[in-house]
Amino acid sequence: MLETDQASKVSKVLDDDDLLREIIIRVGFPTTLVRAALVCKRWYHHASEPAFLRHFCERHLSCLLGFYVEDREDHKMASIRFFSLLNKPRELAAIVRSLLGYSWDAYRSAPANFLCSRNGRVFISLYDQVNRSKFTVGAHSPLCPERGLTVVPPFPHIEIQDGYSRTMNDLFSVDEVNDLSLLHVLVVSNMQRTKSTVHVHMWRHGDGVWRTYLTLDTDQLLDPRREPKSVLANNKIYIASAQSDIVVFDLIASSISMFQLPQGVEYGDTDTMLAQAQDASGVYLIHAKKLQLHIWLHKGDNWLLVDTICLREMVANMWIPGYRVEDDSYAPLRIKHVGDHAEFMFLEMGRCALQLDVKCMQLRKVYVMAEEEVRLGDIHPLKMIWPPIFPALKDNPASSK
Incomplete structure (x- = not known):
């Protein structure tokens, strides 16, 4: 009788859709959310509903699994190393083990470059030994090895007339649900930078070729910089230009605009x-x-x-080789990477890499350079895939409730 009453109470709770959603949203991790969705079709539809996923994302920030350090020697790839962030729950242990075991040996001593990591994918460019303007891009999926390697076709060839040169040649990953799309942006300018043409091409997974997305001509003074890196956000590409400008390519409005940095701020190499x-x-x-x-x-x-x-108090009690808090004339702080929405940052200080959680205002040391290391390589964070990939529903009567 007691067991019957308990089963009745559990059924009453789980049969209430509002209560069920409140329970599922507390699972914490996308991997757990996918497992919850597999309980039955009813749970699956709640967990995979777009409105529910937006609410889940607002409540649980995308999980930062760790970061890659890219080491280079003489324009060649020396190594790609993955470092897991500390104190990860048991829920993610298997994922972290697979990331640590993922092999990058094929790029060792190769003319390759780690481009970026976006939504669970890692993009590596492999240059032609003879002509460095030619290279292929491989999209790896270390979180989903079953996807295999996706090889992106060579970038479209653009004829450049005399007196003009490339001033920007960049690749951007477009966030699309369970799909891969890339934008290639090439800016060709005259020597005075007074006339420029912006060529934007798009490639979607499954396409054999790049397709023209947008071509813009402008007489605005464009002088794109390599640092800080350009950003694609909300169908706009933000590009550092000259000493204190930001150029905006609006992909929807097909327009170019420009605005200046805040007063007193100028571009530096790493600041x-x-x-x-x-x-x-x-x-x-x-x-x-x-x-x-x-x-x-x-x-x-x-x-x-x-x-x-202000990081002074945060680093005062940290052991950071090559850094002294009391030396105000020494400015060792360098920005290595900033996460989307400025949720977190990776910083270089002395011979260490630090991770700053902006929301929690917590700073921790995540990497210390070995004695033989001359410089800290580029840092590329890796986060969980979002939105999660839900497996296709099977027509199983047992899971239909």
């Missing part, structure tokens, strides 16, 4: 970074000056100083 903002009309600028980080948000026509983070 500025752009990141996409949650707001569809904005972009973040992170500026490091000595032991302070300034986070600016550009929205509309104005800059808003969102936050100023």
Whole structure:
């Protein structure tokens, strides 16, 4: 009788769709969400509903699994190493083990370059030994090895007339559900940078060729910089230009605009970074000056100083080789990577890599260079895939309830 009453109470709770959604949303990790969806078709439809996924994403920030360090020697790839972040729950242990065991040996001593990691994929470019303007791009899926390697076709060839040269040649990953799309942006300018043509091509998984997406001509003064890296956010490409400009290619409006950095801020080699903002009309600028980080948000026509983070107290009790807190004349802080929406940052200080969780305002040391290492390689974070990949439903009567 007691067991019957308990089963009745459980059934009453789980038969209430509102209560069921409140239970499922507390699972915490996308991997657990997928397992919950496999209980039955009813749970599957709740867990995979777009509105529910948006709510889940707002409640649980995308899980940062770890980061890759790219080491280079003489324009060749020396190694790609993955480092798991500490204190990961048992739920993610199997995923982390597979990432640590994923082999990158094929690129060792090759003329390759780690481009980026987006939504569970890692993009590696492999250059032609004879002509470095020619290269292929491989999209790896270390979180889903069953996907295999996707080889992207060579970029479209653009004839460049005399007196003109490439001033930007970049690749962007477009976030699409369970699919892979890339944008290739080539900017060709005259020597004075007073006339430029922007060529945008798009490639979707399954296409054998790149397709023309957009071509823009402009008389605006364009002088794209390699650093900080360009950002694709909300169908707009933000590009650092000259000493204090940001050029915006609007892919929907087919237009080019420009605005300046906040007053007193200029581009440096390692002290500025752009990141996409949650707001569809904005972009973040992170500026490091000595032991302070300034986070600016550009929205509309104005800059808003969102936050100023002083790291002095955070690093005072940290053992950081090659750094002294009391030496104000020494400015060792360098930005290595900023996550989407400026949720987290990877910083270089002395001979260490640090990870800053902006929301929790926690700073931790995640990597210390070995004695033989001359420089810290590029850092590329890897997050869980979002939205999660739900397996196709099987027509199984036992799972239909």
